[in-house]
Amino acid sequence: MSDLQQEVQPKGAKIKGNKPVNQLEAANRFIAASAHQQMHDQRLWDLRKKRDAQMHLIPEWEALRDLASDIKSHTLDHLADYLEEFERNAKANGVHVHWAKDAQESNDIITTILKERNAKSLVKSKSMLGEECMLRQHLEEEGITVIETDLGERIQQLDKEDPSHVVVPAVHKSRTDVSKVFVKTLNAEQGNNDVHYLAETQRETTRPYILNADAGMTGGNFLVAETGAVVVCTNEGNADLSANTPSLHIVTVGIEKMIPKMEHLAVFIRLLSRSALGSPITQYTSCFRGPRKGGEMHVVLVDNGRSTRLASQKFKAGLKCIRCGACMNTCPVFRRSGGLSYGSTYAGPIGLILSPTYNAHKYRNLPFASTLNGSCTNVCPVKINLHEQIFAWRETLADEKELSLSKRIIMTSLGKLFAHPKAYRMAVQTGDKVLSYLPHFIVYNQLNAWGRQRDIPQPPKETFHSWYAKNYMKKGKADE
């Protein structure tokens, strides 16, 4: 195996307009970079193990997962009422509340807020919604300087790459990869790949931007209807700096982030960082209810397809997601192929079920990037039935012509399938259709974390390749 610090970083999927993303091709390049692949696999598996250790310390863990799932289901059933309650309370605290149907409208609203105040620079903390809406690209086209303030996100911004993971955006890079980026863009010392030095370089070069920015932006992990609060969970302190230093704070957040009350927040905060990083809580868990002294605060509530997804009892489970990344950390395909191979904002198991709702044609291959081992479902803190939905998407995409999402929701075989859970389980266990996706050696070989201790003689690389080739390459080719 090559040396990690010598090996060139593999790049992500090649995006060709609206053509279906060929995840396999990018995954193969990632696997070929064996040192990167192994580092990536180990780091994510390490997060998974830390998550398990935290889980074992909390006797009520399973009760918390049930509660989290129930709170989210309840909130989604009453979402319109809670959004109105949130808006009322936020406005009473002096927050400006905006509503955006889609990415374009959200980007326009934010641009207008900035332009009306003559703001030319924006410091930003991590926001998956921002990525989903391509907000940074939009603002840069409008002549506004945008600086990502989270270390991983900043690395990715400077390298002109998307984040590869919702929680650890540069997890696919080695220290040398980061050093090369910083030498080119931040004037860092050539050849100094000491991690402390690199982090310090980013801290020192980002601080002046934070101090002098005209505006700050954060996402939101949760919205609390009862208090009109936006709750942000971070480790680096960059979100609190971005929100509290400039006089203008803009929040961009998906409407599904709602929860009813502060008491419910406790359940999610107890689960979030334990599931994500295996730490008991993020270093900062911040609650913004109104502008800081002498400041202005705006919240942009973004729909972008969420209200449509709500229409399907089965589909809407994806809206419970709290973006912890646990399903990615545990997924054998994700760990071995890297987040950028998916070519979509959301990667890993959650990406497989969200991406086709945004563009069923472009992301039609993604639901096949799974072994259906169910490990994602087992770790999900809000109990989304990820592997069942992945399977159902395969059926949908394989059997039906690509239809618009709203038609798909009505006509999809998902509904039929989920209406008979017993039949579904039978299908997963014994069905012909499924067997080709779920050969026994995949479930119980070394590739599969759950089966790690079992000794099966096949070398994992070969198995992975042949499994992919058999089941996935065909699909990929058919689309070319």
Add this chain to the structure above:
Amino acid sequence: MSSREFILNQIRQSCQTEHSEAPTLPLFHQNSVDIIERFKQSLIAMGGQIIEADPQDPYKFVKERIAESKVICSVVPEIQGNRHLTETTEPKELQDIDYGILRASFGVAETGSICLTEQDLFINTLGYLPQHLIIFLDPKQIVENLHDAYARPEWKQIHYAALHSGPSATADIEGVLIRGAQGVRSLSVLLIE
């Protein structure tokens, strides 16, 4: 139709299911725990420090830090700093502070967190721009877990409050843990009434 109405209508059309009740929540107390001991252990696990009060002078540690630093901003009456904050101080002016000294509203044993509200902070960036923080915390104000924490009245009274659990940190490069990311590099707690 405004986007607001459009979205709300669309949601109402989508949600035609039977309406569920919000679940009721237990507080998950473990009667056996020594709350103060648990707080200390949790804070240390998050990278924070506990200042053991010197029996002669509880502020000894704080005074030593002051003696070796240039810019000290204290918003607690017990300690005199050399940087004074006023109503007109701009948030970014706090960037050269070495030590910020403040009192937290409460602590959480489960996670070693302390809660700083905008009233505790006086200027919100006092929690983030200094290189180091020293926090005073009344041990009687430590609650057992996050359920207790979010039942506190502060969340309904202020515009801004944050749970700080140790100093800022990152592990974004090869998983190497670094205490001191964009925010403070260290956070020390003195348990004192």
